Amino acid sequence: MMIAKVFTTFFLLLPIFLFSQTHQIKGYLKDTDGKPVASVTVILKNSESKLLAFKNSDQKGYFEFSLSDTIGLNRIFIEVNFLGYKKIKISAGGEPIKNILMETQEINLKDIEIKTTLKIRSGGDTIKYDVNSFKKSEDRAIGDVISRMPGMEVNEKGEVKYNGKSISSLYINGDNLLDDKYSIGTKAIPADIVKSIEVLQNHQSTRVLQNKVLSDAIAVNLVIVDSAKTKVLNQVKIGVGLPKQYDGEVTNIAFNDKFKALNVLKANNTGIDLATDFSSFNFSENLSQLGISYPKAILSLGNVDIPPLPKQRYYFNHSKSLNLNNLINLKDSLQLKANINLLHDKNNINYQSQIEIYLPDSTVRYTEFQETANRDLISEFTFTLEANKAKSFIRDDLRFTYRLNDGNSNLVSNNQPLSQKLRNQIQEFSNNLNIIPSLKSGNILSIDWHLSHFNRPEQLDVNSGVNSKVLNNNEAFRNLSQGVEIPTWTNRLALSYNFAKYEIKHSYELGILNEFQKLNSDLLLTQLNGAVTNVKANPNNELLWRRQQFFIASKFEYKSDRWETSLYAPITWRKIFYEEKSYNLKENISRIFLNPNFKARYYLSAESFLTLNYYYQNQIGNIVTIYPGLILTNYRNLVSNQAQLQQKNIHFASLQFNTQKATKMLFLNAGVNYRKILANTITSNEVSDEITKTVILPIRNNVESLGATLGISKFIRLLSSTANLEFSFNKNRSEQIFSGQRIQFEYLDFSTKFNVEAELFRKIRVKYIANLNRITSSSPLSDSKTLVQNTDIQIVNLDNAIRFSWSPYRNLNLLFNLRHSYTMQTFAKNIGFVFADMNFTYQIPKIKTDFELNLINLTNLKSFQTYTTLNNSLLESNFRLRERMVLIKAVFSL
Secondary structure, three states: OHHHHHHHHHHHOOOHHHOOEEEEEEEEEEEOOOOEOOOOEEEEEEOOOOEEEEEEOOOOOEEEEEEEOOOOHHHEEEEEOOOOEOOEEEEOOOOOEEEEEEOEOOOOHHHOOOOOOOOEEEEOOEEEEEHHHOOOOOOOEHHHHHOOOOOEEEOOOOOEEEOOEEOOEEEEOOEOOOOOOOHHHHHHOEHHHEEEEEEEOOOOOOHHHOOOOOOOOOEEEEEEOHHHOOOOEEEEEEEEEEOOEEEEEEEEEEEOOOEEEEEEEEEEOOOOOHHHHHOOOOHHHHHHHOOOOOOOOOOOOOOOOOOOOOHHHOOEEEEEEEEEEEEEEOOOOEEEEEEEEEEEEEEEEEEEEEEEEEOOOOEEEEEEEEEEEEEEEEEEEEEEEEEEOOOOEEEEEEEEEEEEEEEEEEEEEOOEEEEEEEEEEEEEEEEEEEEEOOOOOOOEEEEEEEEEEEEOOEEEEEOOOOOHHHHOOOOOEEEEEEEEEOOEEEEEEEEEEEEOOEOEEEEEEEEEEEEEEEEEEEEEEEEOOOOEEEHHHOOOEEEEEEEEEEEEEEEEEEEOOOEEEEEEEEEEEEEEEEEEHHHOEEEEEEEEEEOOEEEEEEEOOOOEEEEEEEEEEEEEOOHHHOOOOOEEEEOOEEEEEOOOOOEEEEEEEEEEEEEEEOOOOEEEEEEEEEEEEEEOOEEEEEEOOOOEEEEEEOOOEEEEEEEEEEEEEEEEOOOOEEEEEEEEEEEEEEEEEEOOEEEEEEEEEEEEEEEEEEEEOOOEEEEEEEEEEEEEEEEEEEOOOOEEEEEEEEEEEEEEEEEEEEEEEOOEEEEEEEEEEEEEEOOEEEEEEEEEEEEEEEEEHHHOEEEEEEEEOOOOOOEEEEEEEEOOEEEEEEEEOOOOEEEEEEEEEO
C-alpha cells in the first residue's frame, strides 16, 4: 500500500514543464481525380528500412502518426505500396500535412498467380474476416458464422468475444445501432447480407479522443454487402409442432447509410428464452467505473441451481417480445437513435433438491420439491442523441425501464408443504450527458453528468406457518410477509481536462457524486387470530443513507513504438451518513482514499504483446451491509447485520499475453491474476434443521484468489475448420463462521474446453466438442484447538458432444447432434445422460424460402440430475426436462 501511494504521489507532483513534445506525421491519400483513397496501409520506416509504425487510411484517405521527438523527421520515410497504384516513398520531413498523390498503374494479370482469397487480413489495429470463407450451408444468422472464425466466440446469450476478451460494441457499417444490447444482432442479422467482419482493436469510439487517449477496447464492425444497402429486407418465420408447439418471428432490416433499422417480433413456447435478446453486456461495468451501483434483488423463492444445459432443455415457456432499434443520420454528423425492448413471458421450472451443510459437529439436510410459475414483463426505452465529430462530441442517453416478475411457488421442504408468492419490480430513470467542446488549443475538455432514480420494490408472501420455532417463539401462525425496497437517487457531475499534445499525455478530473437511499423493510406475521405482528418484536428497517463523494483524479499516459503505459490516480473524499432511529443507530463517517491503477503494455512484435495491470482499491460497504433489522431473504434464510460499515482493501495484479497471427490464422491468449481482499467484517451462520440465520460481524477477514487462463484458436486448412482450446483455473480461500467456529474454505475450479470440426468429402462435416470441469471444495472444520471434522467434496463433469452434418444435395442439409453428460461425485453414485437431436433443412432459392424439420430430445429424457458445491455445502438438484418435440418451420425472405 505504501509503495502504491509513494508511486502515485510522485506522478501527481510531476511538474508540467517536464512534458516533451511529439512529432505529428499526417496527411491524405488522393488519386489523380482528387478522390480519397481509403483502406491503404501507410508505413513509416527509418533510414535503415526498419519498420516504425503502420496504419490504414480512413474513408477520407487520412492517416496520422505520433512519434517521439527523439527521432528526426528527416530520417523517417513514408511508404505506400498498394495494388493498382505506383509505389511511393517520400521523406516525412518538410510540410506538416502530406498530400500524397496516388497514380494508377496497369497490372499484367498474366504475371499474377491468384492462389486463394484471404480468409483473414490484418492492417494496423484492424483484423478483417471474409464471411464467405467461413460460412457453411446450415448457417443462417451472422452469429453462426462468427462462432466458426478463429479467435472469435459467441456464447448462448449472443455475447461476442475476441481472443478471450468481450467486445464493447457491435457496429453495422460503422453505426452503433444496438449499443451493448447487441445480442439480437448476432441472432437476427442474416449471414448472407454480411460481406466481412472487422475487429477493431484499441478502439476509441469518440473521434475527438482518437490518437489522444489510450484505449484497449475491442469492437466488431459488420460490413454489409452493397446489394443489401439499397432495399428493405423482411423475413417471416412460422413454426408449428408437437406437442402443441409454436415458434414465430418477423424481422425488418434496413441498413443504408442514412437510416438503419433492426426490428424483430418473436413468439414461442419451445423453450427459447427471449429475455437474452435484451442482455446488457457492459451496462453494469460502465456504471461501476463511475462509482455507481444499483441495489440487487434481496428476496427469492429459494436457492435454485442452474443446470449445465442449454436453457431450452428445461425452460417451459410462453414468450412474446418486440425489439425495435432505429437510427437516423442527419446532417453535420448528428445521429438520433431509439431502442425499445418489450417482453411478456410466462414460464415454469420444476425441480427437486437436497442440500447437505457440513458443520463442525453435525450435518444439516434440506430436502425440497418445488414447482415455480413466473410471469415476467420487461419494458425498456432508450433514446440517444449524438454528434460525433473530429473536433467535438456530444451524446445524451435518456433511459426508462420498468420490469415486473411475479412468481408463485408450491413446494415441500423437509416434508412440510407451503406456498409462496414473490413480486419483484424495477423502476428506473436515468440520463447521461457527455459534452466535449471544440478547443483551439487542441486539448480536450470533457463534461459528464449522470442523473438517475432506481427502485426495486420486493414482496415475499409465505402462506404457511413455516419455522414457527424461530420466527414466533414456537407458536403456530397463519402466514408471513416480507417487504423490501431501496429507492435510490444518484447524481454525478465531473469535469476533466486533457493535455493531449505532449509525449506524456496527462488529464485531470474534478467531480462530485451524491447518493440518497432509504431501505424500508417489514417482516410481519399473521397470527391464527388474524392479528399482524412483527417477528420476535423485531422493529422494521427504516434506514436512511446519504453518500457524498468529492474526487480529483489525475491520469498519465505514454506511448512509444513498443510501450503503452497509463497511471490513473484518483483521490476521493467520501462522506457517509446513515441513521436508523428504531435501533439508535447513527453514524457520520468521513474518509479520504487513494485508489491507484497502473497498466503497461509491451509489444513484442506487431502481432504480440504483454499486458501488466495492478490496482489498489479502498471499498466502503453500502446500505445492504448495515441494516440491523431481520430480513427473511427466502423461506429459510434470515439475515441481519451487527457490524460497523464494511470496508475492504483490495490488491489485484494480472499479467496477460496475447498474440494474433492473421496470416497463420492463429490466436492465443494466456494470463494469470491474483487478488487479495482485507475486510473488517465476516459472515457468521447459525444453521438448524428449519432455518439458516446469517449475521455480519465486526471481525477482520481475508479472502485470496489465484486464477490462470489459456485460450488457443487455430484455423486448420487440412480440416477446413477452426479448432479451439480453452483452459481456466481458479483457487479461492475464504473464511466464515459456522456454529461459533471460524472455518477456512478452499475452493478449486478447473475447466477445459475443446472443439474441432473436420470436413469430409466436401459434403460431410463432423464436429466434436468436449468440456471437462472439476470442482473441489475443502474445509478442515475446526476451531483453534481441536480438529472436529474434515470435508473434501469433489465433483467432475465431462460433456462430450458430436455433430454430423451432411449435404447430399446443394439445397438440402441434415444435422444430427449427440451429447453425453457424465458426472462423478465424492459421496454419491455417478450419473450420465444422453441427448440426441436432428434437423433437416431444405432451401428453395427461387422463392427465397427455407423449410426446416426439427426433432428435439429423441431419447425423450424427462429429468436431469446435477451436483454443485460451495464451501461446506453440497447441492443435488433434479430438473424436469422438456420431452420429445417435433417442429416444422418455414422461413420466407421478402
